[in-house]
Amino acid sequence: MTSVETKSRAAGKPETGQPVLIIDDVVKTFGDAEEAVTAVDHVSFNVKQGEFVAVIGPSGCGKSTLFNIIGGLLGEYDGNVMIDDERISGPHPAVGMVFQEESTFPWRSVIDNVAFPLELRGVAKSERYDRARHFIGLVGLDGFEKRFPSQLSGGMKQRVSIARTLVSNPRILLMDEPFAALDEQTRLLLGDKITQIQQELKQTTLLITHNLTEAVQLSDRIVVMTYRPGKVKRIADINLQRPRTSDVVGSDAFGHYVAEIWNDLREEASRGMQETEQVARADRRHG
Amino acid sequence: MASRKTPLVATSWFPLTVGALTFVAIGVIFEILLRTDVLNRYIIPLPSEVLLAFERIVVEEGVLTRTGVSAFEVLTAGLACVIVGVPLGVLLYRFDIVRRALEDWIAALAAAPIVLAFPLFLVLFGRGSTTVIVIAFAYGLAPVVLKTLEGLIETRRVLINVGKSLNMSQTQMFWKILFPSAIPSIFTGIRLSWTFCVIAVIGVEFLVNLGGLGQLINDLAERYDMPGTYAGIGFVILVSVIFFIILEWIEKWLQPAR
Ligand SMILES: Nc1ncnc2c1ncn2[C@@H]1O[C@H](COP(=O)(O)OP(=O)(O)O)[C@@H](O)[C@H]1O
Ligand SMILES: [Mg+2]
Numbered sequence A: 001m002t003s004v005e006t007k008s009r010a011a012g013k014p015e016t017g018q019p020v021l022i023i024d025d026v027v028k029t030f031g032d033a034e035e036a037v038t039a040v041d042h043v044s045f046n047v048k049q050g051e052f053v054a055v056i057g058p059s060g061c062g063k064s065t066l067f068n069i070i071g072g073l074l075g076e077y078d079g080n081v082m083i084d085d086e087r088i089s090g091p092h093p094a095v096g097m098v099f100q101e102e103s104t105f106p107w108r109s110v111i112d113n114v115a116f117p118l119e120l121r122g123v124a125k126s127e128r129y130d131r132a133r134h135f136i137g138l139v140g141l142d143g144f145e146k147r148f149p150s151q152l153s154g155g156m157k158q159r160v161s162i163a164r165t166l167v168s169n170p171r172i173l174l175m176d177e178p179f180a181a182l183d184e185q186t187r188l189l190l191g192d193k194i195t196q197i198q199q200e201l202k203q204t205t206l207l208i209t210h211n212l213t214e215a216v217q218l219s220d221r222i223v224v225m226t227y228r229p230g231k232v233k234r235i236a237d238i239n240l241q242r243p244r245t246s247d248v249v250g251s252d253a254f255g256h257y258v259a260e261i262w263n264d265l266r267e268e269a270s271r272g273m274q275e276t277e278q279v280a281r282a283d284r285r286h287g
Numbered sequence B: 001m002a003s004r005k006t007p008l009v010a011t012s013w014f015p016l017t018v019g020a021l022t023f024v025a026i027g028v029i030f031e032i033l034l035r036t037d038v039l040n041r042y043i044i045p046l047p048s049e050v051l052l053a054f055e056r057i058v059v060e061e062g063v064l065t066r067t068g069v070s071a072f073e074v075l076t077a078g079l080a081c082v083i084v085g086v087p088l089g090v091l092l093y094r095f096d097i098v099r100r101a102l103e104d105w106i107a108a109l110a111a112a113p114i115v116l117a118f119p120l121f122l123v124l125f126g127r128g129s130t131t132v133i134v135i136a137f138a139y140g141l142a143p144v145v146l147k148t149l150e151g152l153i154e155t156r157r158v159l160i161n162v163g164k165s166l167n168m169s170q171t172q173m174f175w176k177i178l179f180p181s182a183i184p185s186i187f188t189g190i191r192l193s194w195t196f197c198v199i200a201v202i203g204v205e206f207l208v209n210l211g212g213l214g215q216l217i218n219d220l221a222e223r224y225d226m227p228g229t230y231a232g233i234g235f236v237i238l239v240s241v242i243f244f245i246i247l248e249w250i251e252k253w254l255q256p257a258r
Helices: A003-009 A063-070 A110-114 A116-120 A125-138 A154-166 A184-203 A212-218 A246-250 A252-285 B013-035 B047-060 B063-094 B096-111 B114-125 B129-153 B156-164 B170-208 B213-222 B226-254
Strands: A019-030 A038-050 A052-056 A077-081 A095-098 A174-177 A204-209 A221-225 A232-235
Touching: A003 A019, A019 A063, A019 A125, A019 A204, A038 A063, A038 A077, A038 A204, A038 A232, A052 A212, A063 A174, A063 A204, A077 A204, A095 A154, A110 A116, A110 A154, A116 A125, A116 A154, A116 B170, A125 A154, A154 A174, A154 A184, A154 B170, A184 A246, A204 A212, A212 A246, A212 A252, A232 A252, A246 A252, B013 B047, B013 B063, B013 B129, B047 B063, B063 B096, B063 B129, B063 B213, B063 B226, B096 B114, B096 B129, B114 B170, B129 B170, B156 B170, B170 B213, B170 B226, B213 B226
Parallel strands: A052 A204, A052 A221, A095 A174, A174 A204
Antiparallel strands: A019 A038, A019 A077, A221 A232
């Protein structure tokens, strides 16, 4: 099963190292003239085939906005997001999205959740269940096929969402803070799962996060964003050996990377905090 | 390890037993108060007489046939509410203009004391089951429509985004995401609606003196058969309770593990 999947994935894909997702000078502004908020400000970077890239920045810096633009849910923006020389203005079949909020269907069992995209495409039941089972195994939920989301923990539900996205074989896996609602231990272990999946499927991935250790643990490259307007502050290469596990968190090199990126991030985070405090103070003054 | 016992209070039969005992206790208290003439026997019958009257109303007053008539009216009105109400709710969701035109009227319908217009219904639909069904339908429609609408509106944004990211068509979006997500709310609407239907059916039968269980209570009351009247009321309550237990079963069976 696995080999078949991998083969079908590899076919028709650009070689490793070729950019598959190009984000070129993207600007997104909400609201009109006076009230306008620039959420994403002239952001450019690439994601190459097989690469794991993280976008990190403080809350409110425009990460979800960027996620929605790349996913085609925000059609109107300036600049270009390109996949296969095609400008993204709606959902693209090459992109699989995993959302920040819990997004399983509560009325469907785990297997029917995961098989959902195949069901839409009219894949026969036995085949789609086979494929769904493969991805349920991949995210480590064997034996939970018949359960309903209400019977699962938060981390398990998020894994169901990830399996549901992977089942379509997306060329680019796009995730918006998928582990934000989880505790640190679950997050580290799920990180292992993600690394393992990425290595097994050679999955090109763009992860949006505000968690520094998570970004360093998982990525080949990290795009550091500034706080409002969201610009690219720096792009850092992470040269930690692969295959990787969460053990890497204890290494010197890991600590070095975290410290280095935190240096950039601290300024932005504290700017975000000050601004939030100012707004709160202004609100108090106004009543 | 010594086997740990479930505390008495946590067992499932405990609340049932407490309920039943309370019921019996109240009966006994009334029996005593009535027999000692603290309460007036012409207004409140002896609980023991009410108990005996149960047999009488079953044997002499054809209570089972009457239950059949009332049940038929409730089910017809209730099903009509679902068949008309759910699509109407969808229509209100789908077309903003329909919603603006109708939503307030439907909410008003839910609040209006429609029974007061029963003479009009008698003229329009005759003195029979049809009138009862139509009035019950008018009572039960609004909750289904409004709860269907509410369920669709409250579909979580992120689930719709999942659908969009999968390039789903409008039809797929409705049948695979919006509608299933609204089902719990629709069920709440149906339960409310059918409660209203039961009340309306018994009430109109009582008021207009036709048909099933409501008429029976009216008859017995007019004959000043107080034990019979109370037994009749008790019977209606019993039937309603059974009806709603069955409804709950069906609901659980239709949506496992929500
Ligand atoms: N639909 C919208 N309308 C108006 N402003 C928005 C909208 N979406 C996001 N914003 C604003 O854009 C900024 C970035 O938001 P977001 O992309 O959600 O940030 P992040 O995901 O990094 O926390 C915020 O200031 C937010 O208020
Ligand atoms: Mg966000």
